[in-house]
Amino acid sequence: MKKLWGGRFTKSAEEWVDEFGASISFDQELVMEDIEGSIAHVTMLSKCGIISETEADEIKNGLEQLKEKASNDELTYSVKLEDIHLNLESYLTELVGPVGGKLHTARSRNDQVATDMHLYLRNQVQVIIELIGEMQQALIEQAEENIETVMPGYTHLQRAQPISFAHHLMAYFWMLERDKERFIESVKRINLSPLGAGALAGTTFPIDRHLSAELLGFEGIYENSLDAVSDRDFILEFLSDSSILMMHLSRLSEEFILWSSQEFKFIELDDSFATGSSIMPQKKNPDMAELIRGKTGRVYGNLMGLLTVLKGLPLAYNKDMQEDKEGMFDTVKTVTGSLKIFAGMIQTMTVNKQHMEKATKTDFSNATELADYLSDKGIPFREAHEIVGKLVLDCVKKGCFLGDLPLEVYKEANPLFAEDIYVVLDPVTAVKRRNSAGGTGFKQVAAAIEKAKEAMKTSK
Numbered sequence: 001m002k003k004l005w006g007g008r009f010t011k012s013a014e015e016w017v018d019e020f021g022a023s024i025s026f027d028q029e030l031v032m033e034d035i036e037g038s039i040a041h042v043t044m045l046s047k048c049g050i051i052s053e054t055e056a057d058e059i060k061n062g063l064e065q066l067k068e069k070a071s072n073d074e075l076t077y078s079v080k081l082e083d084i085h086l087n088l089e090s091y092l093t094e095l096v097g098p099v100g101g102k103l104h105t106a107r108s109r110n111d112q113v114a115t116d117m118h119l120y121l122r123n124q125v126q127v128i129i130e131l132i133g134e135m136q137q138a139l140i141e142q143a144e145e146n147i148e149t150v151m152p153g154y155t156h157l158q159r160a161q162p163i164s165f166a167h168h169l170m171a172y173f174w175m176l177e178r179d180k181e182r183f184i185e186s187v188k189r190i191n192l193s194p195l196g197a198g199a200l201a202g203t204t205f206p207i208d209r210h211l212s213a214e215l216l217g218f219e220g221i222y223e224n225s226l227d228a229v230s231d232r233d234f235i236l237e238f239l240s241d242s243s244i245l246m247m248h249l250s251r252l253s254e255e256f257i258l259w260s261s262q263e264f265k266f267i268e269l270d271d272s273f274a275t276g277s278s279i280m281p282q283k284k285n286p287d288m289a290e291l292i293r294g295k296t297g298r299v300y301g302n303l304m305g306l307l308t309v310l311k312g313l314p315l316a317y318n319k320d321m322q323e324d325k326e327g328m329f330d331t332v333k334t335v336t337g338s339l340k341i342f343a344g345m346i347q348t349m350t351v352n353k354q355h356m357e358k359a360t361k362t363d364f365s366n367a368t369e370l371a372d373y374l375s376d377k378g379i380p381f382r383e384a385h386e387i388v389g390k391l392v393l394d395c396v397k398k399g400c401f402l403g404d405l406p407l408e409v410y411k412e413a414n415p416l417f418a419e420d421i422y423v424v425l426d427p428v429t430a431v432k433r434r435n436s437a438g439g440t441g442f443k444q445v446a447a448a449i450e451k452a453k454e455a456m457k458t459s460k
Contacts (some may be wrong), residue, residue, distance in 0.1 A: 009341050022079045024087060031070045033119040034084050037112060039063050040215035042103055043105050050205050051102050059103050062096040084116075085109050085321075106207045108199035110229040110317040115195040117328070121188050121238055124332045125183050129337035132180045132245070133456060138346040139173045140452055142166075151266060151356040152365050159363040162427040166449070167440040169179045169346075170361050173452050179245040180459055186241060190234045193218040197228035200316035207459060213400065230316045232306065232324050234286060236437050239303035242294075242331050249338050250296040253289040256345065260286050265355050270348035273341065288345060299334055302327030360427035364392050366402060369430045370421070377416045387413050 039060055046056030066088060069075050086109075093100035143166035150368045153163035193213035196203065202225045209221045222228035259266035269286055277283035309323045360366075367388050374384035391413055395401055403425050410417035423429055437442035438448070 006423050007279050007320035019079050023322050023325065023341075024077045024079060024081065026083045026329060027113070027116075028077050028087075029325075029329050030084050030113075030116040031075070031088070032067065033116040033123075034088055034112070035063050035067045035070065036119060037115045037195060037216065038088070038103055039213045041107055043215055044196075044208055044212040045102075045105055045205075048206055048208050050105060050207065055099050058099050059092070059094050060305075060405050062092045062100060065095055066091055074414075080277040083109070085112055095339050106196065106198070106203040106205040108197075108229070109191060110199050110325055111194045113199040114197075114229055114231070115193065115216070117235065117325070118190055118192065118194065118218070120326070121234065122187065122217075124336075125187060125190060125238065127333055128242075128245075128332075128339070129180055129183050131336055131343070132176050133459075134184070135339050135343040135346065136176050136180075136452070136456060139176075140344045140449060140456075142346055142349070142351070143169045143173070143445070143449055146351055146353070147442055147449070148428070149351060149353045149356060150431050152359050152363060153440070159365045160366050161368055162430050163440040164442060164445045165351065165353075165432055167445045168273065168449055170445065170452065172248065175248045176245075177452075177455055177459070179241065179248060180376050182241045182244065183238075184459065186237050187233070188219065189237060191217075191219045192234075194219045194231070195221075197222060197225035200226055200229055202460060203267045226316050230313075231319065232310055236303070236306055236310070236325055239299070239306060239327065239331055242335050243300050243303050243334060246292075246296040246299045246338065249342060250293045252342070253293040256289045256349075257286045257293070260289075264359075265352055268350040269345060272348065272459055273345045288341050292341060295334050295338060299331050357427065361403065364395070364402060366427060366430050367392055368423045369424050369433075370402065371436060373421065373424050374414060379414070379416065 039178050042051070042056050042059045042063070045051045046053050051059075066075070075087075075091065076083070077087045081090055089100065089104065092103065146165040146169070149165040151165045151168065152159045153161045155167070184213050193209065193216060195212050195216070196207050197208035213219075222231070256267065256269065258264055260269050269284075269289070271284075273286075273288045275287040277285065305327055306324055313320055315353045329332050342393075370388040370391065371381060371384040374387060375381045379387075391402065391405065393412070394409070395405065403422065407417070407419060407421070410421055431440055432442055435444050438444065
C-alpha cells in the first residue's frame with residue numbers, strides 16, 4: 001500500500017517497523033473528533049474560497065457517510081495507513097474520488113491530531129465533571145441519613161475524638177468539589193483551537209482560523225503556531241487533575257476497606273460491589289474499592305510518563321508525542337469507571353450505626369472533653385491536659401474507660417469535677433457540642449449539607 005506521504009521515498013519499511021510506528025491501534029478512539037474537525041476545516045476552506053462550494057459539499061457528504069459508518073462500527077483500519085487521519089482520508093478518497101485529497105489543504109497531521117485531542121478531552125472532561133457530581137450527590141444522601149450517627153474519628157489511625165459519620169463523608173464531598181473546580185477551570189485551556197497552525201509555521205493559504213474554531217465550539221485559537229502543535233499542557237493538566245481526584249478516591253477506598261472489615265464492622269458493602277473467594281466460602285472482599293485504590297497508581301504513571309516524554313523535546317512536533325494518547329485514553333477510562341463504581345458503592349452500602357456508636361464507648365476518644373471541661377472552669381488547658389492524661393493512664397492500668405471511673409476519683413484528680421462530667425463524657429453529647437464553624441456538631445453538619453446542596457447548584 002502506497003504511503004500518502006511517500007513521494008520522496010524509494011524504499012518501504014518492513015511490516016514490523018510499520019507496526020511499531022503506527023498509532024491506529026489506539027488513536028482510532030479519535031475517529032468522531034477527527035471527522036468533526038475535518039467537517040469544520042473543509043467548511044472554512046470553502047468559505048475562504050480556497051476550494052469551491054461544490055467540492056466542499058462532496059467532501060462533507062463523504063465525511064458524513066464516514067461518521068455514520070463509524071457510529072455503526074463499520075470501519076476497519078489499516079496499520080499501513082499508520083493513524084486515524086490517513087485511514088479516514090483513504091476512506092474518503094474511495095468514497096468521493098480525488099477531490100477528497102483537497103481536504104488536507106492548509107492542514108497538517110500535527111494541527112489535526114492536536115485538534116482531535118482538544119475536542120476529545122473537552123467532551124470527556126464534561127463527562128467526568130458530571131460523574132463527580134453524581135458521586136457527590138450519593139455522599140449527600142448518605143450524609144443526610146447519618147447526621148446523628150456517631151463514630152470514632154481517627155488521627156494516625158488511632159482513635160482521636162468521636163465525630164458524626166455524616167461529617168466524615170462530607171469531608172470527601174468537599175474534596176470532590178475542589179476536584180470538580182479544577183476540571184471546570186481546565187476547560188478554558190482545553191477549549192482552544194490549534195487548527196490551521198499547520199505543521200508548525202501556519203500556511204500560505206488565506207484561511208480563517210477563527211471561523212474553524214467557532215464551527216468547532218472553541219473559545220479561541222492558539223496565538224502561536226509553534227505552540228499550537230507542540231502544546232500538551234492541556235493533557236498534562238488533565239492527568240494532574242485526574243491524579244488528585246484518584247488520590248481522593250483511593251483514600252476513601254482505603255477507609256471503605258477498613259470499615260467493612262471484621263475488625264471495624266462500621267459498614268457493609270453491597271454484594272454487587274464485592275467478590276468472594278475461590279477457596280474460603282465465608283469471604284466477602286471489597287474488590288472494587290481495592291481496584292480503585294490500585295488503579296490510582298496507573299493514573300499517576302500516565303502523568304509521570306507524559307511529563308517524562310515532554311521534558312526534553314525541542315519545538316515543534318516530534319514523534320515522541322505520539323505517546324501522549326494511550327495514557328490519556330486509559331486515564332479517562334479509569335477515572336470514569338472509578339467514579340461510577342464509587343457512586344454505586346456509597347448509595348448501596350449498609351451503615352452499622354449501633355456498632356459505630358458502641359465503638360466510641362470503648363476507647364478514650366472522649367478524653368479531650370474532660371480537658372475542655374476543666375479549661376471551661378478556668379484551669380489552663382496545658383494543666384487540664386496533664387490531669388486528664390493521668391486519668392487515662394489510671395484507666396489503662398485498671399483496664400477500664402473514663403466513663404467507668406467513680407466521681408471520687410475525678411474529685412481526687414481535681415475538685416472542679418462534678419456529677420455532670422458523665423454527661424460530658426457521652427460520645428453523642430461530645431459530638432453535639434462541637435458547633436464551631438465546619439465542626440462535627442449535628443447542627444453544623446446539617447448546615448454543611450445545605451451548603452453542599454447550594455454548591456452543587458452553582459457548579460453545574
